[in-house]
Amino acid sequence: MREHSAQTIDTGVITLSQQILDIFRRRNGEIVSGEELSSALRISRTAVWKHIKALKTLGYTIAAVPARGYRLLASPDTLVPAEIAAGLNPRRIGTKITCFNETDSTNNVAFKLAEAGACEGTVVIADAQTRGKGRLGREWASPDGVNLYCSIILRPSITPVAASQLTFLSVVAVARSIERSTSLKPMIKWPNDILINGKKIAGLLNEMSAETEKVNFVVLGIGVNVNMRADQFPSDLRHPASSLFIEGGVPVNRTAFARILFHELDALYDTYLEEGYWAIREEWVARSQMYGRQVKVSCQERVMTGVVKGIDDIGALLLDLDGREERVLSGDVTIL
Numbered sequence: 001m002r003e004h005s006a007q008t009i010d011t012g013v014i015t016l017s018q019q020i021l022d023i024f025r026r027r028n029g030e031i032v033s034g035e036e037l038s039s040a041l042r043i044s045r046t047a048v049w050k051h052i053k054a055l056k057t058l059g060y061t062i063a064a065v066p067a068r069g070y071r072l073l074a075s076p077d078t079l080v081p082a083e084i085a086a087g088l089n090p091r092r093i094g095t096k097i098t099c100f101n102e103t104d105s106t107n108n109v110a111f112k113l114a115e116a117g118a119c120e121g122t123v124v125i126a127d128a129q130t131r132g133k134g135r136l137g138r139e140w141a142s143p144d145g146v147n148l149y150c151s152i153i154l155r156p157s158i159t160p161v162a163a164s165q166l167t168f169l170s171v172v173a174v175a176r177s178i179e180r181s182t183s184l185k186p187m188i189k190w191p192n193d194i195l196i197n198g199k200k201i202a203g204l205l206n207e208m209s210a211e212t213e214k215v216n217f218v219v220l221g222i223g224v225n226v227n228m229r230a231d232q233f234p235s236d237l238r239h240p241a242s243s244l245f246i247e248g249g250v251p252v253n254r255t256a257f258a259r260i261l262f263h264e265l266d267a268l269y270d271t272y273l274e275e276g277y278w279a280i281r282e283e284w285v286a287r288s289q290m291y292g293r294q295v296k297v298s299c300q301e302r303v304m305t306g307v308v309k310g311i312d313d314i315g316a317l318l319l320d321l322d323g324r325e326e327r328v329l330s331g332d333v334t335i336l
Ligand code: BTN
Pocket: 104, 105, 106, 107, 108, 129, 131, 132, 133, 134, 135, 136, 138, 140, 148, 149, 150, 151, 192, 193, 202, 203, 204, 205, 221, 222, 223, 224
């Protein structure tokens, strides 16, 4: 386990190392003199050098050009909180970001943090998961350094029954992020899958702590197959799966993707709190292409075949079973 090598950023507190990185980014690969860094940050040249050394240990490639200064050549390939947070201006989601090289499941970590009082909007990310959790007790394949595995803590003032609405919010955010990062056309499959060309690209697993009338917190767990190669998928998948890389043919920058996703989630969560679920439901419907389609739904021991009529105000799937309406709260859907 490399769990101990977590890095955290509180986006309200900008460290000196982050300020150095911001200057490098603004200068777009140019050499920045030690003198300029030292006067911008009001620290000694020796302190600048110490921060540059610390950044190198975090995986940044920084060249020291004799008598001229420093140049940022490359940022690390691993997911780093400061890189993801650069340019994010979150109201809630992303105010605190923690990245692990490896953990069992980001949902487990986020759940424990939430129980210990972590604030709303805290994000937990891992480069690899050893026990990634999927829906219905399945495993979520989580190989190292290729995908996005993240969990977000929310503390909305809603009833437990309304918590499923948050699934719709997160799935819409993932769909928007894929469209902003690639030229691919994602489609939503109820309740929380994202398909491209009929293959699963992303899944969501929300977990909650609640009392009878009140949600204490919800953990939104999001897994996106970003750059996974065909040989990295398990051989016993129930539904065909793929990645943005396989479908689009070009690798997608995971840091940029994560930044876009947290931005979209933050905006949609704000809409949800201000205007409610219906504002988001419309976009879900427009992206789902499930209405009027014939589907097979497996729900524990039961298998039903019917036509999709809609989703209701708590997100249940409404099916027409030969003239009789059935409300499905959870299950595995196959579009026929
Ligand atoms: C599904 O079965 O479709 C849901 C998959 C959810 C996977 C994500 S990856 C990040 C988070 N941590 C987990 O252990 N699971 C979720």
